[in-house]
Amino acid sequence: MSSRVGVWMVGGRGSVATTALTGAAAVAAGLAEPTGMVTMRPDFAEASMPELGDLVFGGHDVVETPLALRAARLVDDGVLPVGLPNALGAAIEAAESEQRPGITGHDARTEPRAALGRIVSDLSSFKSRHDLQKVVVVNVSSTEAPVDAHPAHQDPALLMDALDRGLAVLPPSALYALAAIEVGAAFVDFTPSVGARLPAIEALAEAHEVPVAGSDGKTGETFMKSVLAPALGARNLKVRSWAGYNILGGGDGAALADPERAQSKLDSKGKLLEDILGYPVEAPIRIEDVRDMGEWKTAWDHIVFEGFLGVRMKLQFTWEGCDSSLAAPLLLDLIRLMALALEREERGVLSELAFFFKDPAGTREHSLHRQYEMLERWVLQRVVA
Amino acid sequence: MSSRVGVWMVGGRGSVATTALTGAAAVAAGLAEPTGMVTMRPDFAEASMPELGDLVFGGHDVVETPLALRAARLVDDGVLPVGLPNALGAAIEAAESEQRPGITGHDARTEPRAALGRIVSDLSSFKSRHDLQKVVVVNVSSTEAPVDAHPAHQDPALLMDALDRGLAVLPPSALYALAAIEVGAAFVDFTPSVGARLPAIEALAEAHEVPVAGSDGKTGETFMKSVLAPALGARNLKVRSWAGYNILGGGDGAALADPERAQSKLDSKGKLLEDILGYPVEAPIRIEDVRDMGEWKTAWDHIVFEGFLGVRMKLQFTWEGCDSSLAAPLLLDLIRLMALALEREERGVLSELAFFFKDPAGTREHSLHRQYEMLERWVLQRVVA
Amino acid sequence: MSSRVGVWMVGGRGSVATTALTGAAAVAAGLAEPTGMVTMRPDFAEASMPELGDLVFGGHDVVETPLALRAARLVDDGVLPVGLPNALGAAIEAAESEQRPGITGHDARTEPRAALGRIVSDLSSFKSRHDLQKVVVVNVSSTEAPVDAHPAHQDPALLMDALDRGLAVLPPSALYALAAIEVGAAFVDFTPSVGARLPAIEALAEAHEVPVAGSDGKTGETFMKSVLAPALGARNLKVRSWAGYNILGGGDGAALADPERAQSKLDSKGKLLEDILGYPVEAPIRIEDVRDMGEWKTAWDHIVFEGFLGVRMKLQFTWEGCDSSLAAPLLLDLIRLMALALEREERGVLSELAFFFKDPAGTREHSLHRQYEMLERWVLQRVVA
Amino acid sequence: MSSRVGVWMVGGRGSVATTALTGAAAVAAGLAEPTGMVTMRPDFAEASMPELGDLVFGGHDVVETPLALRAARLVDDGVLPVGLPNALGAAIEAAESEQRPGITGHDARTEPRAALGRIVSDLSSFKSRHDLQKVVVVNVSSTEAPVDAHPAHQDPALLMDALDRGLAVLPPSALYALAAIEVGAAFVDFTPSVGARLPAIEALAEAHEVPVAGSDGKTGETFMKSVLAPALGARNLKVRSWAGYNILGGGDGAALADPERAQSKLDSKGKLLEDILGYPVEAPIRIEDVRDMGEWKTAWDHIVFEGFLGVRMKLQFTWEGCDSSLAAPLLLDLIRLMALALEREERGVLSELAFFFKDPAGTREHSLHRQYEMLERWVLQRVVA
Numbered sequence A, B, C, D: 001m002s003s004r005v006g007v008w009m010v011g012g013r014g015s016v017a018t019t020a021l022t023g024a025a026a027v028a029a030g031l032a033e034p035t036g037m038v039t040m041r042p043d044f045a046e047a048s049m050p051e052l053g054d055l056v057f058g059g060h061d062v063v064e065t066p067l068a069l070r071a072a073r074l075v076d077d078g079v080l081p082v083g084l085p086n087a088l089g090a091a092i093e094a095a096e097s098e099q100r101p102g103i104t105g106h107d108a109r110t111e112p113r114a115a116l117g118r119i120v121s122d123l124s125s126f127k128s129r130h131d132l133q134k135v136v137v138v139n140v141s142s143t144e145a146p147v148d149a150h151p152a153h154q155d156p157a158l159l160m161d162a163l164d165r166g167l168a169v170l171p172p173s174a175l176y177a178l179a180a181i182e183v184g185a186a187f188v189d190f191t192p193s194v195g196a197r198l199p200a201i202e203a204l205a206e207a208h209e210v211p212v213a214g215s216d217g218k219t220g221e222t223f224m225k226s227v228l229a230p231a232l233g234a235r236n237l238k239v240r241s242w243a244g245y246n247i248l249g250g251g252d253g254a255a256l257a258d259p260e261r262a263q264s265k266l267d268s269k270g271k272l273l274e275d276i277l278g279y280p281v282e283a284p285i286r287i288e289d290v291r292d293m294g295e296w297k298t299a300w301d302h303i304v305f306e307g308f309l310g311v312r313m314k315l316q317f318t319w320e321g322c323d324s325s326l327a328a329p330l331l332l333d334l335i336r337l338m339a340l341a342l343e344r345e346e347r348g349v350l351s352e353l354a355f356f357f358k359d360p361a362g363t364r365e366h367s368l369h370r371q372y373e374m375l376e377r378w379v380l381q382r383v384v385a
Ligand SMILES: NC(=O)c1ccc[n+]([C@@H]2O[C@H](COP(=O)([O-])OP(=O)(O)OC[C@H]3O[C@@H](n4cnc5c(N)ncnc54)[C@H](O)[C@@H]3O)[C@@H](O)[C@H]2O)c1
Pocket: A010, A011, A012, A013, A014, A015, A016, A017, A060, A061, A062, A063, A102, A103, A104, A105, A139, A140, A141, A142, A143, A172, A190, A191, A192, A216, A217, A218, A219, A220, A250, A251, A252, A323, A324, A326, A327
C-alpha cells in the first residue's frame, strides 16, 4: 500500500491551486520554508500527517491554460519567486498530466447525472492509476452564484432521485462534493459555494463514512475580525460600527464583481461579528474589483468602539495581502488534516477545522484562538488516545 | 465591619485617577454603563468583588489642582461627558477631602525614611478614619526615570538599612509601594515606574502577606500587539518588522517626551514580541509628545510579515484612543481584583493579572487570550473551590 | 438702501444650513474665528463682500424641526460648541421666523406651476419685508434622485410651457432655481441635484441677468483628489488605480444610501480624475451609510501609481471630517461671493467659482490650485479695474 | 563639438546613481517609459534639453562594488525590472569604466587641498577624454553629518586660504562642489549635505559662471507636505499638528539612523510648514532605520486641523515608495535642466529649480504648484525669448 495521498483540486489551473502545488513541491525539495502552514508548527509535530512530498496532484478545470504558463504568470505577479517554476518543472508536468476537463454550470443544469458520472470516473481512475488509498478533493474553483433552495436539498433519497430525473437542483460545486463522497474521498470547500453544505449531502457523507469540511478559506479581513473582535470583547469595549472595504483583482476579483456571487461571499462574512460579540453591529462590507491589483488584495477596516463613559474611539487597519500566498499553505494544511481524518475514519462534517474557514460548517465558533484550541485538541487527542 | 474598600491613588489628581473616581461614581449612580471594565463581563459575575459604590477614594499628589477643576478640564477634552462632574459633585468633594500632599523625587533622595513615614501615616489614618478593612494602593502618578541598580534592591534587610541610613536608593514609586505593604494594603503598579518591582520589595510583600501586581497598564498599542502577534504566530506567518509610532499629549505625553522616562516605558514594550513569537523581531517604537493631542493618543503600527514562498505582506493599523478612558476602567478592575486577592489572602506577586499589564510581573505570558484564560481561572477556581 | 444681504437656504433646517447660520452669527459676534472661510483669507481683503453680520437668513424646508432643536443636536454631535446656540438665541430665533414650508417632489410632479408660484411669493415677501436689494438663494436640501432627460430642458420657452401644462419635468431643486431667477436672486447649487444645471435654466439666468453657480460643495474626498491628482501629474507619475470608500451617517448618509441618489453624487465625482490626468483611471467610489457615524465622515482612498521603470507604489489616506463644519464656511463664502457677483451684475453661470464644487458648472478645471487662481483673478481683477 | 553631456555622480555606486544610469539607458533604448521624469511632460517639449541617450556617465565613490552587482541587487529589491541590467550591459560597463575612488571625510579633514586636486583632475580628464563641453556634477552620496560653522565659509578668499593651510573646514560634499565649479561644471546637491550651500562657495559659482542647485531631493513625505499644506491653507483650515514618521532601510536608512546625520535631514524638512502656512505648527518628524525595508520607505503622517467653530478633524496618509525609483527620474531631470542652464550661461544659485528640493536654495517657496510654475516660467521664457 502506498503512503502517498491523492489531492484532487477542483479549479486545478487557478491561482490558489497552482501556488499550492508549486509550493508543496518547493518545500518538499527543500527550496522553501513552510511559512504560513499551520500544521508545520511545532504544536502539531507529533501528529501523523502526510509529508508534502507524498502528495500526488490532479484536478478539474474548465480552462486549459497549462500549469506552466499559469505559474509563469504568478511569477510576474510576485506570487511565486523568479525561477521557482523552472526548478520544479517535473512536479508541474506531473500535475499537468493529471488535469481533466471539469463540468460547467451548463452541464450541471442540463445533464447532472452524466456530469456526476464523469467526475466519479475521473476520480476513480486517478485513484487506481496511482494506487492511492486516500484522496482529498478540494474545491478551489471560482465562486458560484448562490443557489435557490429546493426540497431535494434536505434529503439524500430525494436528491439522488432529482438528479436521476435530470433536474437542475445542484451547482457544479455540489456535484464535485457528491462525486468525492461516492468514491470515498474527503471533500473540502475552500470557497463559499454550496459544495457539501446541504443537509442531503452532509447526510451522504455520514453514510459513506467520509469527512467533509468547509467553507471559504479565511485569509484576510475575516481572519482579522476573528482576532480583533474577541479581543475588544474581552476588554468589554462596545463595537459601534465596523465597515470593511476590500479591493482585489485577479480572477477572483472579477468573479466577485458579479453582485450575485459577491453576495454569497458577503453572507459568509456577515454572521461573524454578532456571533463573537453577542450583539448586532452595523457592519457593512464591500468588495471592489480593481483589475490593476492583480493577485493582491487590500482590505481597509474602520472600527468605531465605545469605551468608558461613552467615549468613542477608533481602530483602522489596512491589510495588504497576496491572496494566493495566504490561501495555498492553508489549503495544504487542510489536505494534510483531511488525510489524518481519513486515517481516523472521521465521517460527516468536521467542525474542528473551523480555524481555516470564514463560514465554518458545524459550529458558530468564530474566535480565532478558540478555533485554534479546537484544532489542537482534535489533532492531538487522537494521537494520545 | 465595613464592606467598603479603600482606594488610595498615587497621582490622585491626574487624568486617570480623576476619570476612575468620577466613572466609578457614575456607574454606581446608574448614570453610565461599566463599558471597558473586564470584571463586569458576565464571565466574572459569580466572583465576589466589591461594588463600585463601595469604594472610598483618597490619594497623594504633588500638585494641588482641585479634582473638580481637573474634572472640568476632562470634560473639555472629551474624556468625561458634559454635565457629569456636576451631577457627581458630592463624590468628587468626598475624594477631594482625602487628597494629601505626595512625596517628591527630592524627598525620596534626601530623606527617604521621613518620606516613607509620611505615606504610612497618611494611609493608616485613611484606613482608620473610614474604618476600612481593605485598602488598595494604585500608582497612577507620572512615570519616573529609570533607577540605577543597587545591591539593597536585592534584599529586604539591606534595603531597610539603606533607607535608615538616608541613602537615595529608592524613587517615590517604590516608597509608596513599601508604605502600602507596611500598612497591609495591596499595591498595583499601573505605570512603568519601579514601584514594587524589586526583589527586596517583592519579598517584603510576601512577608507582610499582601498581594502586589503590575506593571504598566496595557491600553493601546501593546494591547494590539498582544492580540495580533499570537494570531500571526498561529498562522505560522513570519513577522519581519514591526515599527510603532505613538503620538500623545497630556501630562503623560510631556513626561514621556523626556527620553530617559520614555526609555522606561519602551523597555516594558520591547520584550513582548520575542516572547510571543519565539524569535527576535526588528521592532522600533517611538513616543512623540504632541501637546495639541490633549488626552488623546494615536498609535500607528506598520507590520511586515512573510507568507508562503517568501512573499512579503503588510498590516498597518491606527489606534485612536483616549488614554484615560481606556485606563480608568482597567484600574477599577484591578482595584476590584485586588480586593478579592486581599479577601483570599494572596501574598506577593499576583502574576494572574498579566492581562492588564504591558510588562506583567511574575510571568512572560504576553498573549492576550492566554492572559484572559489565566485571569478567568484565577478568579473562578477560588469561587468554585 | 439697506447694506444687508438676504440669504435664503433651501433645506434651511438641515445640518449645513443650521451650522452656517449659527456660525455666521458667532463670527459676527466675535465669538469664533472664520476658520474654513476662504474669502476671509488676506488674499481677498480688498474685495467688497458683505460682512457676516449683514446677512439676513430665511429658508424653505419640508420638516418643521425648530432650528434651536436642530442646533442642540449639532452640539451633541460635536459640530457646534457647547453653549454656542444659547449665546446666539436671538439670531436663531430671527432665522426661525423666516422659515417657510418648502415644496416636495410630489408638489413638483403634480402642480409645478403652483409650487413655483409659492416659492416666488415667499422669496418676494422676504425681500420686501427686509427691504433687501440683494438675495442669494442656496440649495442645501437633501440630494435628489437623478432626473430623466426631457426636451423642455433645452429651451426656456418649451420649459415654461411644460410647466404651464402641469408636466412633471422639473424636480424641486430646479423649481427653486427658477424662482430665484425670477425674483432676481442669485442661485447656488451646493448639492448634486439638478438645480440650475439645465440649458433652459442657464439661459433664463442670462436673460434675467442673475448669476448662478454650482454644483455640489467640495468638502472631503474630492477636495483631496483635486489636490493630489495634479501633484502626481506634475511629477509625471502614472496613476493606475484610485479606489475611494466613504462612510458617513446623518441625513445625508441616509439619502445617499438610496443607490439612485448616490449615483447622482458619484457621477459628479467620477469625471474628475480623467479631466486632471488626461487618461482614464480605474477609480471606483463607494458611499456607505453607517448611521452610527452621525455628522462625521471618513473617506479612505487607496491610490496605486507607477514610477520609474514601472515600479508600483502606493498612497493611502484617511480623511476624517465633520461634513457640516467643512461645508458651512464654504457656503458662507459662496454667499459673499454671489453678493459680489450681484453687485458686479454678473449673469449666467459663474464658472470662476469652480474652487468650491465637485462638479463645477461651466468649466472642466478640477485642479484645486488652478481653481484658486481663477477665483483670485475673478475677485481681484474687478476691484483693480 | 559633441552634443553629449557629461554626468558625474558623487556616490556613483549607490542606489540612486545606479538606478538613474540604468534607467537613462533603458529609456534611451526604448525599453522603458520616462515615467516620473518631469522634464518629459508635454509642458516642456519645446525646451532644448539633452536626450537621455546623449548622457555620458562617470562618478566617484568610496566603495568598489561593481555597478553590475549593485544593479543585480536592485533587481532583487524590486527597483529594477528582472532582466534589465543584462539587456543594458554595455551602458553599465561604460559607466563602470568611468568610476574613480572618491575622497573620504578623513581625506577632507587631513589633506583638503590634495583631495580637492584629485577631484578636479578626475573631472578634467573625464571632460577631455570624452570631449565634453558640458558636465553636470550631482551629489548622490551618503548624507554627511552637519558641519560646524567657520568664518571661512563666508568668504571665497578666506576659504581657499584655509584649504591651502590644510584646515578641516569643509566636508567632502563641499570639496566636490568646489571642484565642479573649478572645472566649469554645474553642480547639484541631491542630498542635505553642505555641498555648495555656503556663501563662499555660492560666490565662487557666481565668479566662475557656473550654475548650482539644491538641496535634498524631494521624493516622499516632503513632497506630500508641499502639496497638502498649501491646499489646507487655501481652504483657510488651521493646521494644529502634523506628525511624520518615516521607516526606511537601505544604505540611506543606516546613514540616517545616525542621529547627527538625521538632524541634517530633519532640519531641511522642518522649515517648510511654517513657510507655507505662515504660522508655526507642532510638527515632529522621525526617521527610523528598519533594515528589513530594503530600498522601500513608508511614511505615515498624522495631521490634525481645525475647521469652522473649532471642530477638530484629521487627515492621515501612508506613502509607500521606492526611494530610488522616485529619486532617479528627478535626478535625470536635474541633469537635463542643468545642461540647459549651462547652455544659457546661468551662474550661481538657480532657485527656479525649487520644485525638486526639500530645502530649495535661494528661495523659501515650498508650495509645489508654485514651484512648478517657477520651473515652467524659467524653462519656457528663455525658449520664447
Ligand atoms: N485566495 C484566497 O485568499 C481565497 C480565500 C477564500 C476563498 N478563495 C476562493 O478560492 C477560489 C479560487 O481562487 P483563485 O484566486 O485561485 O481563483 P482563480 O480564478 O485563479 O481560479 C479559479 C479556477 O477555477 C476554475 N473553474 C471555474 N469554474 C470551474 C468549474 N465549474 N469546474 C472546475 N474549475 C472551474 C477557473 O477556470 C479557474 O482556473 C475562489 O472561489 C475564491 O473565492 C480564495
